[in-house]
Amino acid sequence: SISGRVRSCFHILLLYTSRLEHQNKALTHKTRTMRGASRSKNTQILDKRVCMTNCPTLIVTVGLPARGKTYISKKLTRYLNWIDVPTKEFNVGQYRRECVKIYKSFEFFRPDNEEGLKIRKQCALAALNDVRQFLTDEGGQVAVFDATNTTRERRETIIRFAEQNGFKVFFVESVCEDPDVIAENIVQVKLGSPDYTHCNTEEAVADFMKRIKCYENSYQPLDEELDRDLSFIKIIDVGRRYLVNRVQDHIQSRIVYYLMNIHITPRSIYLCRHGESDLNVKGRIGGDSGLSARGKQFADALGQFIQSQNISDLKVWTSQMKRTIQTAEAVGVPYEQWKALNEIDAGVCEELMYEEIQLKFPLEFALRDQDKYRYRYPKGESYEDLVQRLEPVIMELERQENVLVICHQAVMRCLLAYFLDKTAEELPYLKCPLHTVLKLTPVAYGCKVESVCLKVEAVNTHRDRPMNVDVSRQAEEALLTVPDHQ
Amino acid sequence: MMDALPKDFLRRTRCDSAASRPQFTNCPTMIVMVGLPARGKTYISKKLTRYLNWIGVPTQVFNLGQYRREAVQTYKNYEFFRPDNEEAMKIRRACASSAMKDIANYFAKEQGQVAVFDATNTTRERRGVIISFAKEKGYKVFFIESICDDPEIIEANIMQVKLSSPDYENYDKEEALVDFLKRIDCYKMSYVSLDEEKERHLSFIKIFNVGSRYLVNRVQDHMQSRIVYYLMNIHVTPRSIYLSRHGESELNLLGRIGGDSGLSSQGLKYARALSEFIRGQSIKDLKVWTSHMRRTIQTAEALGVPYEQWKALNEIDAGVCEEMTYEEIQATNPEEFALRDQDKYRYRYPKGESYEDLVHRLEPVIMELERQENVLVICHQAVMRCLLAYFLDKSADDLPYLKCPLHTVLKLTPLAYGCKVESFYLNIQAVNTHRDKPTDVNIARKPEEALRTVPEHL
Numbered sequence: 044s045i046s047g048r049v050r051s052c053f054h055i056l057l058l059y060t061s062r063l064e065h066q067n068k069a070l071t072h073k074t075r076t077m078r079g080a081s082r083s084k085n086t087q088i089l090d091k092r093v094c095m096t097n098c099p100t101l102i103v104t105v106g107l108p109a110r111g112k113t114y115i116s117k118k119l120t121r122y123l124n125w126i127d128v129p130t131k132e133f134n135v136g137q138y139r140r141e142c143v144k145i146y147k148s149f150e151f152f153r154p155d156n157e158e159g160l161k162i163r164k165q166c167a168l169a170a171l172n173d174v175r176q177f178l179t180d181e182g183g184q185v186a187v188f189d190a191t192n193t194t195r196e197r198r199e200t201i202i203r204f205a206e207q208n209g210f211k212v213f214f215v216e217s218v219c220e221d222p223d224v225i226a227e228n229i230v231q232v233k234l235g236s237p238d239y240t241h242c243n244t245e246e247a248v249a250d251f252m253k254r255i256k257c258y259e260n261s262y263q264p265l266d267e268e269l270d271r272d273l274s275f276i277k278i279i280d281v282g283r284r285y286l287v288n289r290v291q292d293h294i295q296s297r298i299v300y301y302l303m304n305i306h307i308t309p310r311s312i313y314l315c316r317h318g319e320s321d322l323n324v325k326g327r328i329g330g331d332s333g334l335s336a337r338g339k340q341f342a343d344a345l346g347q348f349i350q351s352q353n354i355s356d357l358k359v360w361t362s363q364m365k366r367t368i369q370t371a372e373a374v375g376v377p378y379e380q381w382k383a384l385n386e387i388d389a390g391v392c393e394e395l396m397y398e399e400i401q402l403k404f405p406l407e408f409a410l411r412d413q414d415k416y417r418y419r420y421p422k423g424e425s426y427e428d429l430v431q432r433l434e435p436v437i438m439e440l441e442r443q444e445n446v447l448v449i450c451h452q453a454v455m456r457c458l459l460a461y462f463l464d465k466t467a468e469e470l471p472y473l474k475c476p477l478h479t480v481l482k483l484t485p486v487a488y489g490c491k492v493e494s495v496c497l498k499v500e501a502v503n504t505h506r507d508r509p510m511n512v513d514v515s516r517q518a519e520e521a522l523l524t525v526p527d528h529q
Numbered sequence: 530m531m532d533a534l535p536k537d538f539l540r541r542t543r544c545d546s547a548a549s550r551p552q553f554t555n556c557p558t559m560i561v562m563v564g565l566p567a568r569g570k571t572y573i574s575k576k577l578t579r580y581l582n583w584i585g586v587p588t589q590v591f592n593l594g595q596y597r598r599e600a601v602q603t604y605k606n607y608e609f610f611r612p613d614n615e616e617a618m619k620i621r622r623a624c625a626s627s628a629m630k631d632i633a634n635y636f637a638k639e640q641g642q643v644a645v646f647d648a649t650n651t652t653r654e655r656r657g658v659i660i661s662f663a664k665e666k667g668y669k670v671f672f673i674e675s676i677c678d679d680p681e682i683i684e685a686n687i688m689q690v691k692l693s694s695p696d697y698e699n700y701d702k703e704e705a706l707v708d709f710l711k712r713i714d715c716y717k718m719s720y721v722s723l724d725e726e727k728e729r730h731l732s733f734i735k736i737f738n739v740g741s742r743y744l745v746n747r748v749q750d751h752m753q754s755r756i757v758y759y760l761m762n763i764h765v766t767p768r769s770i771y772l773s774r775h776g777e778s779e780l781n782l783l784g785r786i787g788g789d790s791g792l793s794s795q796g797l798k799y800a801r802a803l804s805e806f807i808r809g810q811s812i813k814d815l816k817v818w819t820s821h822m823r824r825t826i827q828t829a830e831a832l833g834v835p836y837e838q839w840k841a842l843n844e845i846d847a848g849v850c851e852e853m854t855y856e857e858i859q860a861t862n863p864e865e866f867a868l869r870d871q872d873k874y875r876y877r878y879p880k881g882e883s884y885e886d887l888v889h890r891l892e893p894v895i896m897e898l899e900r901q902e903n904v905l906v907i908c909h910q911a912v913m914r915c916l917l918a919y920f921l922d923k924s925a926d927d928l929p930y931l932k933c934p935l936h937t938v939l940k941l942t943p944l945a946y947g948c949k950v951e952s953f954y955l956n957i958q959a960v961n962t963h964r965d966k967p968t969d970v971n972i973a974r975k976p977e978e979a980l981r982t983v984p985e986h987l
Contacts, residue, residue, distance in 0.1 A: 267742065284725065285745040290761060293900060300758045303748065382886060393880075422851075428840060432890075442751055 099178035100294055101205050102187045103198065105216035107262060108255045109228040111281065112217055115302070116189040117488045119215075122301055125461045126434060127427070128184045128294065131177050135190035138166035146238040149253040154261055167197070171204050178210060185294070186210075193262040195269075202273075213295050214275035215302065216265050224281055225255075232487050282306055301438070307485075310444035311354070312462070314455055315480040317366035318342045319501040322394065323477065326502070326528025329386060329393040334369045337499055341478045342373030344497040348480065349374055349447065358446045360384065360436075367449045374447075383432050386451035390423025397506065397525045401518050408521055412512040415471035426471050429457050437461055452504055462490045472508060477501035502528055557636040558752060559663050560645045561656070563674035565720060566713050567686040569739065570675055573760070574647040575946045577673075580759055583919045584892060585885070586752070587641050591632055593648035596624035604696040607708045610715040625655070629662050636668065643752070651720040653728075660731075671753050672733035673760065674723050679738060683713075690945050739765055759896070765943075768902040769812070770920070772913050773938045775824035776800045777959040780852065781935065784960070784986025787844060787851040792827045795959055799936045800831035802955040806938060807832060807905065816904045818842060818894075825907045836907075841890050844909035848881025855964065855983045859976050866979055870970040873929035884929050887915050895919055910962055913939075920948045930966060935959035960986055 102119070104112040116132045123130035142162055143151070151159045167190060177183035192198055198214070205212045219225065229251055233239065239247040265275050267286065276299050277286040285303055290296050318338030322330045334342065349357065359376055361367035362384035371378040392400050392407075400408050404421075411418040419425035433454065440446060440458075448458065452475050460470040462483050475481075478501045482493040503526040511520040560577070562570040574590045581588035600620050601609070609617045628646065635641035650656055656672070663670045677683060687709050691697065697705040723733050725744065734757050735744040743761055748754050776796025780788045792800065807815070817834055819825035820842035829836040850858050850865075858866050862879075869876040877883035891912065898904060898916075906916065910933050918928040920941050933939075936959045940951040961984040969978040 271742070283747060284729070285743075287743040287745065287761065289741055293897065296758075296762055296900065299761065300754075303745065303757065304754055382889070431840070439751060442754065 097184070099183060099210050100185045101174065101178070101201070101210045101212050102185060102298070103192055103201055103212060103214045104187070104189050105192045105198070105214050105265060105275075106218065107193065107258050108191065109225050109233060109251070110217040110219050111228065111307075112191070112215075113189055113232070114307075114488060115215060115217065115278075116187045118305060119298065119301065120185075120187055121461070121464045122437075123185055123298075124464070124466075125430065125437075126297075127430070127467075129182060130185040130187065131183055132187040132189050133170045133174050133177075135163075135166055135170050135188075138170050139163060140237060142166055149250050149257060152254050152257040154257060167200075171201070175204075175208055179208065191258055193258050195263045211291060211295075212274065213291070213298065214265060214273060215298075216275060216277045218264060218277060218279050219281060221280060235487070276302060278302060301441070304438055304441045306442070308444060309485075310446075312440060312445075312483045313349075313447040313480055314458055314475075314483065315345065315447070315449055316451055316455055316475060316477055317361075317364075317370045317449060318345075318499075319477050320366040323502050323504055324529055326396045326398075326525070327394050328397075329389040331364050331366075333365050337478075337501055338366070338370070339373070341497060341499040341501070342370045344478075344499055345370065345449075345480070346374040348495065348497060349376075354445045354447075356445060358443055359449065360446060361449045362386065362451065362454070364451070367451070370449050378449075381436060383436050384448070384450045384454055387426065387429050387453035388420065388423040390420035392420050392423065396528070398522060401521050405518070405521065406514055409512055409514040409516060412508055412521070415508070416467040426453060426457065427467075429453055433457050433461075463492065464489075474505055477504065502526065556667050556669055557641065558643045558669045558671060559632065559659070560643060560756070561650055561659055561670060561672045562645065562647050563650045563656070563672055563723060563733075564676065565651065565716050566649065567683045567691060567709070568675040568677050569686065569765075570649070570673075571647055571690070572765075572946060573673060573675065573736075574645045576763060577756065577759065578643075578645055579919070579922045580895075581643055581756075582922070582924075583888065583895075585888070585925075586643055587639075588643040588645065589635055589641055590645045590647050591628045591635075593621075593624055593628055593646075596628050597621060598695060600624055607711040607715060610712050612715060612719055625658070629659070633666060636666075649716055651716050653721050669749060669753075670732065671749070671756065672723060672731060673756075674733060674735045676722065676735060676737050677739060682739060693945075734760060736760065759899070762896055762899045764900070766902060767943075768904075770898060770903075770941045771807075771810075771812075771905040771938055772916055772933075772941065773803065773828075773905070773907055774909060774913055774933060774935055775819075775822075775828045775907060776803075776957075777935050778824040781960050781962055782987050784854045784856075784984070785852050786855075787847040789822050789824075791823050795936075795957055796824070796828070797831070799955060799957045799959070800828045802936075802957050803828065803938065804832045806953065806955055810940075812903045812905075814903060816901055817907065818904060819907045820844065820909065820912070822909070825909070828907050832905075839894060841894050842906070842908045842912055845884065845887050845911035846878065846881040848878035850878050850881065854986070856980060859979050863976070863979065864972055867970055867972040867974060870966055870979070873966070874925040884911060884915065885925075887911060891915050891919075921950065922947075932963055935962065960984065 102116075104116055106112050113134060113136075116134070120130045120132045139162065140146070142165070150156060153159065170188065170190070174186040174188060178186050188201065192201065192214075202212055226248075229248055233251050234244060234247050239250070242250065265273070265277055267288070271288065274289040274291050274295060276288075279285065282303070282305070287299055290299055318334045318341035320338055321332040321335050322328075323338075324335050357376065359371055359374060359378035361371045361378050361380050363380045363382050364385055367384070368378075368380065389395075392404065395403070397408075407421065411420075416426045419428065436448075437458070440448075448455075450458070453471070455475040456470055456473040459465065459473050459475065459481065465473060476496075478497050478499045480495045480497065482495060484491045484493075506526060507524040509520060509524045511517075560574075562574055564570050571592060571594075574592070578588045578590050597620070598604070600623065608614060611617070625648070628648075632644040632646065635644055646659065650659065650672075660670055684706075687706060691709050692702055692705050697708075700708065723731065723735055725746065729746060732747040732749050732753060734746075737743070740761070740763070743757075745757055748757060776792045776799035778796055779790040779793050780786075781796075782793050815834070817829055817832060817836035819829045819836055819838050821838050821840050822843055825842070826838065847853075850862065853861070855866075865879065869878075874884045877886065894906075895916070898906075906913075908916070911929075913933040914928055914931040917923065917931050917933065917939065923931060934954075936955050936957045938953040938955065940953065942949045942951075963984060965982040967974075967978060967982045
């Protein structure tokens, strides 16, 4: 048919232009979007290359209620998105709440409740349908199917669905019998659920325990023998023990590594920048200068603040740049230096003022405003590169308990984006002013943020995205949002 | 070490591992292998040790079999290992004590951080002895148990590494196999596997059937977490890794380091020769990796197959010395030049990187190389040296001087406990870019001394 031929011509044209585009990118390597620093990935730009390793993955949670499945789903999704793997979670409980507007009681979940079973099955199928859309049509790479999935029968259904659609399946089961952990779970996340808005605490807890009971009889945990051909990780007692079976590929290996490093012990992470530096004062970016007088004041104030917080076993991390080290010195406790925490490398723009960048590199300046996350300074880095090199820092932050990270503006934005689940678009514009400490405390499914400004004056180093990002813009328009400096 | 240098300099060239990565652990760790003979314990021990040393954690293997061979000069037959052989039992226990003493010495006197105790350790009693020893000394203990029932794998193991053991010098192949299988039987009776319940307070990983399944219990710290991650990524499927640099580049011709130039005409010839060579090798499912720099990408393009770009494979960043010739570096930064010669592994170019930094950024590449099967990595001189050092277990001192000439492909094939290396020079002329360590590395040396080992260029 004509439309068919047109379509195929268009397709060939796309292939051809994308190939040229690739060659141009290879040669000029300005705004490289091809990633792969620590993760190998066939990019979509190279259409003519057959994509062999990138079939989407369906992660399927398994476990009784209040075993942390949603906690794990949300956290894993946040992590994968941060490392640039498009991921989305599909919580069957939410589908059920859409379908059955008002939750009456645990009776809905009784195994002999035919009506209930029918609705629940429909909800699962609706969720799977959305999963398919996300992975097949919307460019998703990983979908997390968050439900109890406690019977082998239900899991079989999911496996068949995945096979039909060419998805890999990886199960994440959480097994826990510690009554204290379960009780704490219920208090933290169930009592606040829409299901229990009309109940008081005792009633809610009693009902929820009965709900769990409904699942217990038919629960078939993943079995080393019976399920030996499946790919899964079984997390026992909140990470005390793990059983890992048949990891198929890189992404599953990374997921396993991540899951084995997270914990739920209460703790806080403190993020702040170095004190104001001499180059900050002059409005120059990058470099490796020391602290200004006010910066030193901040370092002292930080030391006092940390003391006052009475934090048990605090670890302090800095970068390998003078200004963070000097700041840590004033805190007066042992600190570890991470090269990975160094500020973004601005390449040819190192130590320049924005005015000078506009003068010498107006094109680059505009390109950066157009896509600040992916833009890479010539001979320097992009925010995207930063996220790559910060991944081991995040992994170690997950392992640790109380930590104070003294870092830099771009670095702090990346870390913050991870904890607060910010997108790549928002990340480079997150506000991380000097002389302000952010205290992050995990709570329920997210993170509580407390901002503590230590009342020491400092320059503002935050440059908002200007209205005009066109390469043909006037210098004034480019410099409109540059903060004041000496 | 060096006298009265400004603090600023010290910061630049500091080499403590805390600088670029977190303190792995403050107390030493004993990794204790567990498993019947021919389950891959020594393979895992050696591989893990090689990996840990490469990432900067001083590690050593203590193989009980070697202690036994010292004590009992000639191996007669499997009867030595019979559980009712009192005499032998005494000797074996003495060997274990001796090994533990050496471990204590390694930690206390030789700055070791990890000791891998490679023995069967198949009884709870023996493990108890080790745990008490470690507790008394303040060492952490992490057990690695390898469980395998597949007779084919076991036999392949025996063929690969046991038959050539000193124990079986005077045996012919069949006899050796029979004797070894009887040896395994001696252990089977008393073998008690790590128990999830009874030993749930211990830290361990159980590896089933060469990695199809793992049971991980109580990972205590960062290092153990990294070890678990590593063990879960390695495999024993036969494969080869091909390492090559990009074809000769324009800057290579001019004797300039770093930069991002394209291939010279010889370099382009090499790219084509590489393509022919690769096709000639008939490699199944070959993955090709390059850096983000033009010269590796151009080289890969000639292959005509899909390739992946890794920023982590970019050449070492020479900072202020980028695109200079050695002569220019000597002229503009003679002190830096000398410092680099004094400690090429740890020296960091101002605003650039050190080899130590390179190793750190290459670690994810190594991890993925372990996961993969047949791979061709097209990279750069310093990068290739780091990767080669990992595969061939070269020390930090040797690493920066490994010879990785242009237009030569190295084919690495895992074999027994190590790696077979085949070198293929593709017969396309190229400049030499290898600068040996000069005899005089003193800051006060004359320029001629410094430039003595600089290879020729335009």
